[in-house]
Amino acid sequence: MNKSIKPSSNVPVGDNEQGNGQQTQDSPARRSHAAVCYRMEPSKRMLSHNGCHFSHLSGDGNHMPPCLLCNQEHSLVELEKVSRVALMITPEGSGEVVDQAWEAVSTIRAILKQQPVPMTVTSQTVFLRRAEDADVCRKLFAAYFGDHVPATNFIVQPPCGGQALAIEAWALGGEGVDVQFPQPNVVTVAYDGLRWTQISGICPPPSAETAYQQAETAFDELAARLAHAGASFNDVVRTWLYQGGITEPEDGIERYRELNRARTDFFDKQESLGRMSIQRGRAAFYPASTGIGMAGRGLAVSCLALQTQRTDVQLQPLENPQQVPAFDYAKSFSAKSPKFSRAMAVIIGDYVTTWISGTASIVNSESVYLGDIEKQTEQTINNIERLISPYNFERHGMVGAGAHLPDLAKVRVYVKRPEDYEKCRAVCERRLGPLPTIYAQADVCRSNLLVEIEGVAFSKVSEREKSSERGA
Numbered sequence: 001m002n003k004s005i006k007p008s009s010n011v012p013v014g015d016n017e018q019g020n021g022q023q024t025q026d027s028p029a030r031r032s033h034a035a036v037c038y039r040m041e042p043s044k045r046m047l048s049h050n051g052c053h054f055s056h057l058s059g060d061g062n063h064m065p066p067c068l069l070c071n072q073e074h075s076l077v078e079l080e081k082v083s084r085v086a087l088m089i090t091p092e093g094s095g096e097v098v099d100q101a102w103e104a105v106s107t108i109r110a111i112l113k114q115q116p117v118p119m120t121v122t123s124q125t126v127f128l129r130r131a132e133d134a135d136v137c138r139k140l141f142a143a144y145f146g147d148h149v150p151a152t153n154f155i156v157q158p159p160c161g162g163q164a165l166a167i168e169a170w171a172l173g174g175e176g177v178d179v180q181f182p183q184p185n186v187v188t189v190a191y192d193g194l195r196w197t198q199i200s201g202i203c204p205p206p207s208a209e210t211a212y213q214q215a216e217t218a219f220d221e222l223a224a225r226l227a228h229a230g231a232s233f234n235d236v237v238r239t240w241l242y243q244g245g246i247t248e249p250e251d252g253i254e255r256y257r258e259l260n261r262a263r264t265d266f267f268d269k270q271e272s273l274g275r276m277s278i279q280r281g282r283a284a285f286y287p288a289s290t291g292i293g294m295a296g297r298g299l300a301v302s303c304l305a306l307q308t309q310r311t312d313v314q315l316q317p318l319e320n321p322q323q324v325p326a327f328d329y330a331k332s333f334s335a336k337s338p339k340f341s342r343a344m345a346v347i348i349g350d351y352v353t354t355w356i357s358g359t360a361s362i363v364n365s366e367s368v369y370l371g372d373i374e375k376q377t378e379q380t381i382n383n384i385e386r387l388i389s390p391y392n393f394e395r396h397g398m399v400g401a402g403a404h405l406p407d408l409a410k411v412r413v414y415v416k417r418p419e420d421y422e423k424c425r426a427v428c429e430r431r432l433g434p435l436p437t438i439y440a441q442a443d444v445c446r447s448n449l450l451v452e453i454e455g456v457a458f459s460k461v462s463e464r465e466k467s468s469e470r471g472a
């Protein structure tokens, strides 16, 4: 526990105080600006030790004027000495692309500025309405971030609200955090004996023509960058694969099936080179993943790896008891099955981070509730709830761990048909409560799936279970 990273509960937030612990409270310069300087409240504050919520700081919580910048949603996660912010930013949506991008970046900046410790944006995913708009965003990021551009994935998935873009950004800061930018689109984060590597924006060149070649080239490039960063596929906990024309045939075979064939071949090759051990204990160990469509015919991939020597760190892939593991899907779905786990739990001491793969309305191996967006959304959320439940963790041998829907820090909701957005969102809001979310239009890898949801949950190993373990 470290006091300096926690928002001080004794800072009054009134009409003329911003309550930003980063600066001295009584600085005259700040006072003169305070009237236009509003705190943007997090949607969620998670794992906080002091139980201090901004709603306490702002009295009855209703003094807050409407946000001056974007429609912003963010979660604050405090993991002992390190704080993370997950930001899901959707601009208001009317201006030029560059204006919307500035609006989003300014909002991210304002939210990070109000944190009590300096924060670094390590990765971002930019959901674009049009592929051509990536260049404008790239220039803006270069100007704003300089040598520290986060690992960035541009994906052509129009935000459902009609905006030119939306941005998911992850930032962190705190005592002993070391962030490096060794190569473009490669960011490493080290603290407390943990080393995370985020690699993004791997887009095969146009010379990689077929879906198979694109996937092969992208995975090879990921492996090369991992190696450059001193890591390997053995350390990868999460992958994201955005594929243009995912359900379109190519020489008579669906592009997603070709991607699965290339991924299987790649993992086999990595294993034969000793860079990946797929069989760990009695179970298969595949990263959690999202495999989803985007506009165009390209492919964009990213991954997250974790390296550590710590003995109190455990990686646990999770399967859903109500779903056939994707890697065991029958050949009728894909000649080479999709090699991913339903989720990856990363247990660090008492803290559990659960990366939830893209999850859809699938029971056993079958898509269910065909044509019904509301029921598909419900089933998808039920699948997530069951997947991350303490019961499911226990089934995987981890007693006292597990999470519930309120432990989600953010989700992305991929909606296939724009006209389903409002209905889908109503179900999500009812089931998930206030939660930073981006809704984007994307084809799901089976043409009968209308929605897919991915997310991250943060939870703690229960004290009761630990003490009973100690007592045993």
Ligand code: 3EB
Binding pocket: 241, 289, 290, 291, 292, 326, 338, 339, 340, 357, 358, 359, 360, 362, 445
């Ligand atoms: C499914 O359950 C839906 O190919 O990496 C979800 C998550 C899906 C990841 C992937 C595919 C992938 O089969 C599709």
